[in-house]
Amino acid sequence: xxxxxxxxxxxxxxxxxxxxxxxxxxxxxxxxxxxxxxxxxxxxxxxxxxxxxxxxxxxxxxxxxxxxxxxxxxxxxxxxxxxxxxxxxxxxxxxxxxxxxxxxxxxxxxxxxxxxxxxxxxxxxxxxxxxxxxxxxxxxxxxxxxxxxxxxxxxxxxxxxxxxxxxxxxxxxxxxxxxxxxxxxxxxxxxxxxxxxxxxxxxxxxxxxxxxxxxxxxxxxxxxxxxxxxxxxxxxxxxxxxxxxxxxxxxxxxxxxxxxxxxxxxxxxxxxxxxxxxxxxxxxxxxxxxxxxxxxxxxxxxxxxxxxxxxxxxxxxxxxxxxxxxxxxxxxxxxxxxxxxxxxxxxxxxxxxxxxxxxxxxxxxxxxxxxxxxxxxxxxxxxxxxxxxxxxxxxxxxxxxxxxx
Amino acid sequence: xxxxxxxxxxxxxxxxxxxxxxxxxxxxxxxxxxxxxxxxxxxxxxxxxxxxxxxxxxxx
Numbered sequence: 525x526x527x528x529x530x531x532x533x534x535x536x537x538x539x540x541x542x543x544x545x546x547x548x549x550x551x552x553x554x555x556x557x558x559x560x561x562x563x564x565x566x567x568x569x570x571x572x573x574x575x576x577x578x579x580x581x582x583x584x585x586x587x588x589x590x591x592x593x594x595x596x597x598x599x600x601x602x603x604x605x606x607x608x609x610x611x612x613x614x615x616x617x618x619x620x621x622x623x624x625x626x627x628x629x630x631x632x633x634x635x636x637x638x639x640x641x642x643x644x645x646x647x648x649x650x651x652x653x654x655x656x657x658x659x660x661x662x663x664x665x666x667x668x669x670x671x672x673x674x675x676x677x678x679x680x681x682x683x684x685x686x687x688x689x690x691x692x693x694x695x696x697x698x699x700x701x702x703x704x705x706x707x708x709x710x711x712x713x714x715x716x717x718x719x720x721x722x723x724x725x726x727x728x729x730x731x732x733x734x735x736x737x738x739x740x741x742x743x744x745x746x747x748x749x750x751x752x753x754x755x756x757x758x759x760x761x762x763x764x765x766x767x768x769x770x771x772x773x774x775x776x777x778x779x780x781x782x783x784x785x786x787x788x789x790x791x792x793x794x795x796x797x798x799x800x801x802x803x804x805x806x807x808x809x810x811x812x813x814x815x816x817x818x819x820x821x822x823x824x825x826x827x828x829x830x831x832x833x834x835x836x837x838x839x840x841x842x843x844x845x846x847x848x849x850x851x852x853x854x855x856x857x858x859x860x861x862x863x864x865x866x867x868x869x870x871x872x873x874x875x876x877x878x879x880x881x882x883x884x885x886x887x888x889x890x891x892x893x894x895x896x897x898x899x900x901x902x903x904x905x906x907x908x909x910x911x912x913x914x915x916x917x918x919x920x921x922x923x924x925x926x927x928x929x
Numbered sequence: 930x931x932x933x934x935x936x937x938x939x940x941x942x943x944x945x946x947x948x949x950x951x952x953x954x955x956x957x958x959x960x961x962x963x964x965x966x967x968x969x970x971x972x973x974x975x976x977x978x979x980x981x982x983x984x985x986x987x988x989x
Contacts, residue, residue: 659975659977673934674932674972674983675948686936700956739956793944795936
């Protein structure tokens with residue numbers, strides 16, 4: 525399955541990511557600029573060719589990160605969008621550029637995602653707040669103290685543990701071991717990816733016996749915080765058609781770019797629903813691209829926790845309905861399985877600098893479809909899907925296709 | 930300190946996020962679908978000696 529260049533299509537022209545890591549000597553602008561310049565060079569264009577810039581950074585979007593990057597890579601006066609959209613920030617930046625190209629305002633656009641988190645600790649639930657010494661009712665609910673940990677939890681490990689346990693409750697063949705196997709796979713995959721924050725294999729025993737964070741997710745089943753950046757250059761089909769053939773051959777078609785939020789569910793006021801908006805995004809993406817889950821040669825999905833990856837097998841239709849446990853147990857998402865998932869190592873081992881993640885997933889798929897993924901290459905890959913979800917919620921799905929020879 | 934976070938559906942269909950209290954925080958002691966009942970419990974005392982209470986649920 526390969527794609528031809530039609531004038532109204534949109535393509536990835538260049539892509540780059542830094543290794544995800546902790547960079548005490550580089551700041552956010554250094555990392556973002558490195559990726560921006562890398563993606564432009566990869567696409568054989570310069571900043572002078574770029575008609576629009578979107579820059580995603582969850583924690584720095586309000587600080588004008590896009591304009592600060594321009595001061596490093598070139599201030600050409602083009603429109604800049606600073607994007608924050610939870611863990612879907614990077615995917616939303618790509619989509620902002622997509623829409624600019626589709627509208628006819630831009631022919632070439634640059635999407636950058638970057639985050640510098642260091643050792644930030646766990647996110648969500650106001651985890652870092654200190655208690656008052658005098659109890660006084662405040663806020664919408666008249667609470668006298670932080671309530672996370674007393675009235676349930678909104679911390680990320682807690683929320684995604686609950687989502688996994690709800691799936692396990694409904695499916696007898698899913699339990700602690702199946703969730704652990706997801707983490708085993710992703711740590712194993714990361715040993716082939718030099719861009720991953722961690723590149724270390726762990727045994728099932730080591731994973732299951734590492735410190736319990738939020739049952740059933742142990743420490744080795746949770747993604748780390750970290751630093752990193754990724755960037756992609758997008759181009760209209762019309763413009764791509766005028767470019768040299770060696771550039772066209774490396775271009776990758778964006779066959780679907782979808783963003784969804786939560787529809788109402790009866791328990792949506794007390795717990796995030798990570799399933800419905802992912803299912804809705806996948807359905808829209810498959811329909812738009814004219815591609816089915818069975819056509820996918822690889823998937824990069826949002827495994828912020830092992831529980832999340834398992835339920836997304838079902839949400840993205842990678843397994844039979846209800847069959848996520850059997851899918852992981854049968855080896856389906858391993859790199860030699862039916863549908864390799866997170867051959868990059870995923871968020872669990874490649875890392876999750878939030879704003880960069882949704883762009884890095886598109887970089888990963890692009891690199892495989894070009895046949896340039898080195899030791900981790902999925903041989904003969906022609907179609908791939910990149911998925912991210914951020915709580916609140918926002919879900920981004922991109923389907924990419926290799927160019928016709 | 931481990932705690933048990935739960936989503937409780939009351940008999941009239943209202944959903945509540947809270948803790949399950951007065952039971953061990955282990956997967957063996959807490960099962961999805963188990964019946965629970967309201968249980969008020971203390972969550973701390975401020976420097977003036979005022980006690981704060983929260984609502985939780987305990988195994989029924």
